[in-house]
Amino acid sequence: AAPAAAPAAHGHANHAPAHPTTTGTAKRKAYKLVAIGTSTGGPVALQRVLTQLPANFPAPLVLIQHMPAAFTKAFAERLDKLCKISVKEAEDGDVLRPGLALLAPGGKQMMVDSRGTVKILPGDERLNYKPCVDITFGSAAKSYGDKVLSVVLTGMGADGREGARLLKQVGSTVWAQDEASCVIYGMPMAIVKAELADAIYSLDDIGRHLVEACL
Secondary structure, eight states: OOOOOOOOOOOOGGGOOSSTTHHHHHHHHOOSEEEEEEOTTHHHHHHHHHTTSOTTOOSOEEEEEOOOHHHHHHHHHHHHHHOSSEEEEOOTTOBOOTTEEEEOOTTEEEEEOTTSBEEEEEOOTTSSOSSOHHHHHHHHHHHHTTOEEEEEOSBSSOTTHHHHHHHHHTTOEEEEEOGGGOSSBSHHHHHHHTTOOSEEEOHHHHHHHHHHHHO
8 A cells, every 4th residue: 555644633622532540441452353333424534544554554454334345446446546555345255454445345245254354245135234334343352352443434224233232242442533533423323322332433533443442
């Protein structure tokens, strides 16, 4: 991935984390995976977050963006050019590694296993979302227990809430984007209303907090 200048992070006093000790706790956890789910407004939000991560970011990342199949490969390639970390559309059998973000392919489902391997499955017609945040989050909870740092960004609906619930049940961390910086405050609101958010951050601050939590 090509080097890119990180956007300035402008914090707001009223956007303080829900629990001030979140970052300290995060540092002790040694996260094995960062999982980010988003929908409407997600392409810009993901770019804002990922361009703030250094090339030596120590955790693998999985990205779930509601997007048709024809667009995810090009989107991943664009992010890869803009970011210091590497970004690619996930393929079946890809191996998670630090500093690599794998984007779920449109029209399919992405799961992760405890060996650090990605599984790409056909999109289930019974599911509204392909890819679905809940499915990836749920597999991360099963495979990595309390070592997942998950983030729910802007988006319509409530995809991610049930997956976040599973992550919380095994002791993992869940962050939500705040209302003021969302294009659509649907998915993050579902997390907050279900009292699943360990912290609520403005979009401009999420990248910085990821670095603090994982480095």
